[in-house]
Amino acid sequence: MAVKSVQYKQHTFSISYEILNPSAHYDIIFLHGWGSHKNLMKRAFGDHLGQFRHIYIDMPGFGNSTCNMALTTEDYATILESFISMIEADKMIILGHSFGGKVATLLNPEYLVLVGSAGILVPKPFKIRAKIALFKLLKLSGLTQLRRFFVAPDAQGLSQPMYETFKSVVNEDFSEKFRAYKGKALLCFGHQDTATPMWTAYKIAELISDSKVVEFDGDHYFFLEQAATVSKEIEKTVLKSLEH
Amino acid sequence: MKLAILFGGASYEHEISIVSAITVKEKLEKRFELSFIFCDQDHKFYLIDGSKMKAITFSRGEHRKMPQIFLTNGGFEQRSMFGAKKHEMPLLNLIHGGDGEDGSIASLMDFFHIPFIGPRKEASMLSFDKHYTKWFAASLGVKTLPYEVLHKEDERVITTEYPFIVKPARLGSSIGVSIVREASELDYALDVAFEFDNVLLIEPFIAGVKEYNLAGFSARGEITYSIVEEPQKAEFLDFEKKYLDFSRSGNVAEAAVSETLVQQLRDAFKTIYSPLFEGALIRCDFFEIEGEVYLNEVNPIPGSMANYLFEDFSGSIHKLLGALPEKKAIRVNYDYIHSISQAKGK
Numbered sequence: 001m002a003v004k005s006v007q008y009k010q011h012t013f014s015i016s017y018e019i020l021n022p023s024a025h026y027d028i029i030f031l032h033g034w035g036s037h038k039n040l041m042k043r044a045f046g047d048h049l050g051q052f053r054h055i056y057i058d059m060p061g062f063g064n065s066t067c068n069m070a071l072t073t074e075d076y077a078t079i080l081e082s083f084i085s086m087i088e089a090d091k092m093i094i095l096g097h098s099f100g101g102k103v104a105t106l107l108n109p110e111y112l113v114l115v116g117s118a119g120i121l122v123p124k125p126f127k128i129r130a131k132i133a134l135f136k137l138l139k140l141s142g143l144t145q146l147r148r149f150f151v152a153p154d155a156q157g158l159s160q161p162m163y164e165t166f167k168s169v170v171n172e173d174f175s176e177k178f179r180a181y182k183g184k185a186l187l188c189f190g191h192q193d194t195a196t197p198m199w200t201a202y203k204i205a206e207l208i209s210d211s212k213v214v215e216f217d218g219d220h221y222f223f224l225e226q227a228a229t230v231s232k233e234i235e236k237t238v239l240k241s242l243e244h
Numbered sequence: 245m246k247l248a249i250l251f252g253g254a255s256y257e258h259e260i261s262i263v264s265a266i267t268v269k270e271k272l273e274k275r276f277e278l279s280f281i282f283c284d285q286d287h288k289f290y291l292i293d294g295s296k297m298k299a300i301t302f303s304r305g306e307h308r309k310m311p312q313i314f315l316t317n318g319g320f321e322q323r324s325m326f327g328a329k330k331h332e333m334p335l336l337n338l339i340h341g342g343d344g345e346d347g348s349i350a351s352l353m354d355f356f357h358i359p360f361i362g363p364r365k366e367a368s369m370l371s372f373d374k375h376y377t378k379w380f381a382a383s384l385g386v387k388t389l390p391y392e393v394l395h396k397e398d399e400r401v402i403t404t405e406y407p408f409i410v411k412p413a414r415l416g417s418s419i420g421v422s423i424v425r426e427a428s429e430l431d432y433a434l435d436v437a438f439e440f441d442n443v444l445l446i447e448p449f450i451a452g453v454k455e456y457n458l459a460g461f462s463a464r465g466e467i468t469y470s471i472v473e474e475p476q477k478a479e480f481l482d483f484e485k486k487y488l489d490f491s492r493s494g495n496v497a498e499a500a501v502s503e504t505l506v507q508q509l510r511d512a513f514k515t516i517y518s519p520l521f522e523g524a525l526i527r528c529d530f531f532e533i534e535g536e537v538y539l540n541e542v543n544p545i546p547g548s549m550a551n552y553l554f555e556d557f558s559g560s561i562h563k564l565l566g567a568l569p570e571k572k573a574i575r576v577n578y579d580y581i582h583s584i585s586q587a588k589g590k
Contacts, residue, residue: 001436001439002432002435002436002438003435016439022429064439087431088431
């Protein structure tokens with residue numbers, strides 16, 4: 001592991017990262033999802049894609065990277081953009097899982113690999129909508145100390161700035177950002193995924209013209225067991241176009 | 245004879261210390277009545293049942309179900325509803341890295357009058373920081389490799405020629421260490437090392453240099469030396485290989501070296517050891533370059549106490565325990581205050 005400081009809006013972010021296969025010629029950057037960290041991505045992909053230089057990054061506020069201000073998804077992209085240029089990495093392939101997929105899209109790489117990427121709004125199940133309605137009622141009656149029973153699992157235990165960040169990045173419609181991306185995209189999604197269901201992959205595919213959807217058996221974290229297959233797809237897509 | 249093994253600690257080498265303690269247990273349990281004191285990352289002490297001395301006990305957090313013990317004058321105590329049970333015995337400090345080797349444990353033991361095997365405060369200070377070790381060795385006329393120091397806020401300009409080694413100044417076990425062969429590798433190597441320390445040491449990397457390790461301790465004015473080992477090396481031992489190294493318990497073959505070299509190594513060892521490291525069993529790692537001996541580093545708490553280098557390891561620990569340095573006790577008599585009060589007639 002390694003660490004580098006990035007300055008952004010008068011704040012210092014200490015970004016923890018790790019590089020595998022340092023002498024490989026082409027770069028692939030891995031961005032984890034909300035509440036996750038680079039080691040999860042490394043555990044999945046570390047032994048694959050041997051012909052690439054792997055760059056695993058903990059996004060600000062996760063893993064060993066620090067964050068003491070509320071950020072938007074655009075802020076994440078700007079911070080990572082300067083980090084990537086500081087380590088002199090190439091934005092050739094960026095693989096993003098879930099929230100990391102949105103950041104990856106904004107970074108505008110040559111090849112975008114979206115693994116169970118967020119960005120398409122999924123209607124909330126009835127249970128969640130009922131919970132929100134109930135809490136809004138409680139708010140009126142002043143019973144806000146019961147809030148902890150209503151906080152989403154993804155928002156539990158977050159620091160104040162990270163909770164603000166959570167509120168700004170969750171349920172963001174990224175349709176326009178996907179449409180603005182003009183590179184090549186590979187969309188790997190899981191059949192049983194409820195967080196970012198399969199239909200959202202096809203929705204993204206409609207927005208990105210040069211894209212391909214690959215369906216996998218599994219949930220939001222299908223890539224942990226199927227990293228080999230995901231890697232093969234990446235090799236197929238990327239190496240094929242490199243030959244041209 | 246009773247002996248407590250203290251291990252764990254808030255250190256990057258916490259897990260290595262657990263491995264080390266398990267290995268030393270096997271080596272000493274026939275001769276000693278051992279107890280095991282685990283220091284967790286929050287500096288809580290637990291008395292660990294010997295049968296539970298397995299790595300997974302700690303990774304699963306099962307130690308928290310075992311009795312917590314507290315430092316008290318002369319030892320540790322286990323508190324209960326009806327008073328406290330005292331555990332008094334000498335201690336073997338086996339916390340590698342921070343806490344164990346930075347002088348914290350030494351100070352605590354001294355302060356609470358607990359006899360212990362391990363480096364004392366001053367020895368810890370000088371061996372924990374590789375930069376200070378260089379000064380120390382130079383003051384005694386023991387050679388070390390040329391080096392430069394880089395601080396985190398410094399501009400990243402290195403004058404040492406490629407290839408060189410980048411090391412955090414205050415870490416052992418190869419953590420954060422890399423060999424840099426060309427400029428393109430430099431930035432990442434520095435980022436890796438700076439994750440662990442704000443000060444780095446840069447030394448020339450000499451491919452194929454001869455390395456020799458020698459452990460030893462002093463008891464009643466006489467130094468007991470281990471055999472000289474020529475450590476196995478790939479390029480150099482990375483963290484994972486070192487980790488395995490800490491669980492070594494077999495005996496190693498003595499290096500095939502000339503008597504002259506053995507004498508040179510022993511002389512350098514003795515110069516470094518006496519008297520600063522008294523009370524500790526240390527391992528010094530040396531380079532041999534063109535017939536001359538260079539000190540690479542001092543391990544004041546070597547992995548698994550370098551047991552594999554001693555023919556009679558438990559006998560050695562026994563001998564060292566019988567000769568721990570005494571700390572001069574200071575008696576306060578208030579003579580001065582008494583005499584002034586009397587003079588004032590109060």
